[in-house]
Amino acid sequence: MSTLLEVSGVSVSFDGFRAINNLSFQIGPAEMRAIIGPNGAGKTTFMDIVTGKTRPDEGRVIWGEKSISLLKMSEARIAREGVGRKFQRPTVFEDQSVHDNLLMALKNDRAPWSVLFFKPKFKDLARVEELASEIGLSSELSRKSGELSHGQKQWLEIGMLLAQEPRLLLVDEPAAGMTLSEREHTTDILVEAAKTRAVVVVEHDMEFVRRLNCKVTVLHEGSVLAEGSLDHVTQNQDVIDVYLGR
Amino acid sequence: MKNSFLMRNPSILIFLGLLALFTLAVTLMSEATGAGLISTSFVKTLGKTLCLCLIAIAMDLVWGYTGILSLGHFAFFGLGGYMIGMWLMYERTRQIVETSLANAEIPPTAQEVVDAIGSQIFGVVGSSDFPAVWAFADSLTMQLVLVVAVPGVLALVFGWLAFRSRVTGVYLSILTQAMTLALALYLFQNDSGLRGNNGLSGLQNLPGADAIPQSVVSIWFFWASALALGLSYILAAFIVSGKFGSVIRGIRDDEARVRFLGYSVEGYKLFIFVITAMISGIAGALYYPQAGIINPAEIAPIASIYLAVWVAIGGRGRLYGAVIGAAVVSLVSTWFTGGQVPDLPLGGYTLKWVDWWQVLLGLSFVLVTLFAPKGIGGLIDLLDGIRSPNRHGAALGPDSGSLQEREARE
Ligand SMILES: Nc1ncnc2c1ncn2[C@@H]1O[C@H](COP(=O)(O)OP(=O)(O)OP(=O)(O)O)[C@@H](O)[C@H]1O
Ligand SMILES: [Mg+2]
Numbered sequence: 138m139s140t141l142l143e144v145s146g147v148s149v150s151f152d153g154f155r156a157i158n159n160l161s162f163q164i165g166p167a168e169m170r171a172i173i174g175p176n177g178a179g180k181t182t183f184m185d186i187v188t189g190k191t192r193p194d195e196g197r198v199i200w201g202e203k204s205i206s207l208l209k210m211s212e213a214r215i216a217r218e219g220v221g222r223k224f225q226r227p228t229v230f231e232d233q234s235v236h237d238n239l240l241m242a243l244k245n246d247r248a249p250w251s252v253l254f255f256k257p258k259f260k261d262l263a264r265v266e267e268l269a270s271e272i273g274l275s276s277e278l279s280r281k282s283g284e285l286s287h288g289q290k291q292w293l294e295i296g297m298l299l300a301q302e303p304r305l306l307l308v309d310e311p312a313a314g315m316t317l318s319e320r321e322h323t324t325d326i327l328v329e330a331a332k333t334r335a336v337v338v339v340e341h342d343m344e345f346v347r348r349l350n351c352k353v354t355v356l357h358e359g360s361v362l363a364e365g366s367l368d369h370v371t372q373n374q375d376v377i378d379v380y381l382g383r
Numbered sequence: 384m385k386n387s388f389l390m391r392n393p394s395i396l397i398f399l400g401l402l403a404l405f406t407l408a409v410t411l412m413s414e415a416t417g418a419g420l421i422s423t424s425f426v427k428t429l430g431k432t433l434c435l436c437l438i439a440i441a442m443d444l445v446w447g448y449t450g451i452l453s454l455g456h457f458a459f460f461g462l463g464g465y466m467i468g469m470w471l472m473y474e475r476t477r478q479i480v481e482t483s484l485a486n487a488e489i490p491p492t493a494q495e496v497v498d499a500i501g502s503q504i505f506g507v508v509g510s511s512d513f514p515a516v517w518a519f520a521d522s523l524t525m526q527l528v529l530v531v532a533v534p535g536v537l538a539l540v541f542g543w544l545a546f547r548s549r550v551t552g553v554y555l556s557i558l559t560q561a562m563t564l565a566l567a568l569y570l571f572q573n574d575s576g577l578r579g580n581n582g583l584s585g586l587q588n589l590p591g592a593d594a595i596p597q598s599v600v601s602i603w604f605f606w607a608s609a610l611a612l613g614l615s616y617i618l619a620a621f622i623v624s625g626k627f628g629s630v631i632r633g634i635r636d637d638e639a640r641v642r643f644l645g646y647s648v649e650g651y652k653l654f655i656f657v658i659t660a661m662i663s664g665i666a667g668a669l670y671y672p673q674a675g676i677i678n679p680a681e682i683a684p685i686a687s688i689y690l691a692v693w694v695a696i697g698g699r700g701r702l703y704g705a706v707i708g709a710a711v712v713s714l715v716s717t718w719f720t721g722g723q724v725p726d727l728p729l730g731g732y733t734l735k736w737v738d739w740w741q742v743l744l745g746l747s748f749v750l751v752t753l754f755a756p757k758g759i760g761g762l763i764d765l766l767d768g769i770r771s772p773n774r775h776g777a778a779l780g781p782d783s784g785s786l787q788e789r790e791a792r793e
Binding site: 242 | 622626630633636639640645646647650654780791
């Protein structure tokens with residue numbers, strides 16, 4: 138199987154504290170992966186490194202068929218390469234309507250000049266409608282996104298992520314603050330997305346991870362503690378000690 | 384497309400309509416073209432006010448919409464004024480010199496004429512040679528190009544350095560203040576080539592138009608200022624209304640998020656910074672011929688801070704708010720500082736408005752920020768029935784420039 142993203146030997150220190158320690162990680166072009174681990178294990182920092190927000194002290198981050206390095210690229214460039222990210226805390230543009238949020242995320246030319254003269258075509262508007270119905274916000278399109286409930290903001294952010302049509306989705310705790318049925322719907326969307334692209338989900342909720350039904354990577358103190366099926370890792374004694382046992 | 388753009392932004396038509404009515408009213412009341420109800424100097428004051436509204440629109444674009452609290456846009460305004468002032472001064476001096484030399488027995492050579500102009504202009508700073516910056520002063524076309532090019536290039540270089548190193552928030556504001564201060568101090572020097580603290584003067588006299596009375600010239604400049612304001616309003620509304628507007632407002636509220644959507648935040652900031660610098664340059668080029676004189680004190684850092692105060696009082700993040708703020712505050716300020724307001728006797732102390740006006744302005748700024756963050760423009764929302772969304776007091780984004788809940792509207 139070919140790899141879409143290969144992270145190898147990556148380390149990061151913040152003021153002497155090693156948040157990521159010689160971490161290696163691989164994912165294929167159409168694969169679902171769950172990352173679990175205790176608080177402070179470095180899950181969010183891992184996403185920061187892949188998306189260019191944090192520069193690692195050492196190691197490599199290799200992307201795509203052409204095996205290019207993401208380390209020299211700006212955040213915006215990495216996003217245009219096809220890495221989409223959902224943050225732990227929902228971050229949508231609260232002063233703008235749901236429609237405008239989705240339209241901004243839609244995959245189109247990002248250069249200032251073409252954005253200035255951008256006029257949404259029929260297919261853009263249709264895509265926005267389609268995404269809105271997928272995330273259950275069809276009737277909220279014209280509302281300011283700041284007025285949405287916490288769960289709805291999470292949805293909107295997932296919708297914006299899908300609108301970007303990324304090849305790799307990094308999703309940080311998507312189910313936080315969602316009701317049970319909302320969680321199920323989230324699982325469906327992510328599983329559907331993983332059929333055509335790579336999806337990495339960070340989640341604490343074991344039930345949620347179980348429903349994703351995918352390979353699981355356990356992080357602890359900045360490196361991989363165990364990797365395999367959920368049943369496999371949950372029987373691992375180290376994992377029980379540092380994460381599940383508490 | 385044009386149609387739907389105007390349809391989607393009815394405020395543009397209202398604004399242009401009001402501006403046209405105002406222009407017409409002033410024209411009908413002026414000494415040159417109307418009943419003479421308002422004096423020429425007041426026409427100039429109104430024309431200058433329109434120029435200040437123009438730079439306020441630029442400030443609103445850069446601060447209200449993009450969240451960059453630039454405290455340096457008056458530097459661009461001043462540069463625009465200097466660029467047009469150089470041509471006005473050169474050309475007028477040339478005509479005077481040529482008339483006086485025409486009576487000489489031997490016709491003067493071209494070099495003699497240039498030298499005579501030089502000693503006329505630079506005599507006050509003890510020099511007579513033309514500095515290199517005056518290379519194009521004899522060409523109106525070139526100086527008009529420089530009105531936008533000089534502020535544009537300065538903004539491009541400054542913005543590229545600052546944005547690329549991710550300088551944001553209060554650090555960026557301080558940097559822009561440093562830029563204005565440096566420019567002002569440089570211009571204050573006699574060997575800066577722009578006549579030091581004397582500045583450029585006599586700018587109200589159009590070369591070759593000595594026969595035309597100031598009352599007529601003033602109304603011409605008034606019209607030109609109104610036209611520039613109208614066109615820039617349309618341009619600004621076009622920039623902020625579409626997806627570009629979405630992106631810059633996104634940058635204001637949460638620039639990291641915009642980056643992760645794949646937009647190059649630095650590019651957008653630079654675009655806005657440069658275009659607003661150019662608008663400011665045009666505003667300055669229209670302002671100073673009406674003021675008659677420009678000197679480095681005009682570029683003092685405090686001027687740019689006032690600009691932010693106007694936009695805040697008018698209501699940032701809405702274009703008409705910026706215009707209202709600049710117009711109201713600068714006109715009221717002219718009124719107070721012009722000594723027309725009677726002093727207020729307070730028993731033992733007489734309140735002189737000329738001195739106390741600054742205090743009053745500072746106080747109203749604090750009051751507006753605290754109690755009416757939408758500014759005067761918010762009153763229009765009230766009339767329009769626009770409600771604020773209830774966000775339980777949270778700002779609309781994590782960035783320091785982000786819109787606060789009380790500024791937002793539905
Ligand atoms: N910018 C930073 N500066 C200093 N320390 C940081 C920074 N970012 C992360 N850390 C530290 O790195 C460690 C890993 O943090 P990270 O946010 O990646 O954990 P996490 O696995 O996402 O935890 P959680 O489950 O709570 O979200 C933590 O101890 C955190 O305090
Ligand atoms: Mg985290």
